[in-house]
Amino acid sequence: MTTDRIVGIDLGTTNSLVAFMQGESPVVIPGEDGLNLVPSVVALDENNQPVIGSSARRYLIETPERAVYSVKRLMGRGVEDVQEELKLFPFRLADDLQPGEVLRIKLGDKTFTPPEISALILRQLKRNAERHFGGPVSKAVITVPAYFNDAQRQATKDAGRIAGLEVLRLVNEPTAASLAYGLDQKQNGIIAVYDLGGGTFDISILKLHDGIFEVIATNGDTHLGGDDIDNLLITIALDDIRGDMNLDLRRNAEAVQAIRKSVIEAKIALSSQASAKLDVELRGGRRYQREVTREQFEQLIQPIIDRTVGPCKQAMKDAGLKPEQIDEAVLVGGSTRIPKVRALVKELFQREPHSDLNPDEVVALGAAVQANILGGGSVATENMLLLDVTPLSLGIEVAGGVTDKIILRNSTIPASATQFYTTQIDGQANVAMCPRASSAAARKRKSKYSPATASPTSRSRA
Ligand code: ADP
């Protein structure tokens, strides 16, 4: 069969996964280490050879100047778009970057564009799949956040191409999650997909009817996720260390990474335990230790997780729905393993969230379902149709710097439209293209994306 060679990929900010349809159900393909999740970390070893995933993690601590993580934040963005990111993440950009130039990240003494770094992760996933199949894999469906603009989507496709993958389709992450859910449940209704990962939060409201998946509203925050929890705990630890031990480690990248490792371990432990211990070995045989109870942890993170409430309410408003009209809330993203987050989702949608699907894997599994549909389908996926929408309006810039919208946001894709324009001046022989339009659009959008409207007139079926 040829269809099993199209893989589904979740190219995540924190973790990436590759999956495929085995018989009638999607499965994740593990890496050489036996783990399904490949951390989205890339490093250059002593011989300038790339190291990807869990083995790249130790470089974050030992030689942080040779490692990079969360590169998805830089995809399709210009120097001026990423200032906020630069304050929060230890990205080292190439020294000679000019405004408007393609971003390049320094790893050791080499530089890479964000799609080149993402391609290294994709190539690793491709290799894992090839090892599993014992043959070449050259086609993929890759998921992207619903809010990704055109430049960010294009950068993701570029990454696929660099990795030697033909990207058959980009699918919005929450849509992919609902596909996996739909396969599991096969029920009609309205579902809310609540995705809290490492770096981003997405909420999508979808309608499932007779195998058709229709996104009716999306919202979220591009700067919200488990990273915020980690950063908060790191700040507290650094303050503790400064106060109690008279040591200022804020500018010590190695120490900060060691603290990061410890707080993440404690955070994960607190999802299943009542308390956890921070334990960091510092230079000179000194040690920072602190016990954190789940109650303290929940109090600390409350303001962070509360930031998901606004986007959820907005999405429900845009969809014209009340919580009681939502039939199911599906949890996606590693951070939804936090009991307090689950409690919040329960309160928001007034029902116990659906947690049968592994929140770390559900997006990749859905991508595999979509890959299977594109490859000709199977018994499990026949009659499934994915209707996705464009999260942003698309148009062209006309005289006076005004964008004439041709396809309105929330239009079902694929969509096509034709519009005739005249030249502005008599005898005009050419028109100017605006190469930086997408980056300007990204700047305007800042971290929050505009709420989606759900009016039926703005959507048309293609
Ligand atoms: P992304 O979509 O950004 O790649 P994931 O869905 O893989 O992210 O989620 C990664 C985030 O989930 C990280 O911040 C990680 O620390 C967090 N996480 C994973 N497992 C747990 C857990 N058991 N408890 C709390 N947080 C977790």
Ligand code: MG
């Ligand atoms: Mg994710």
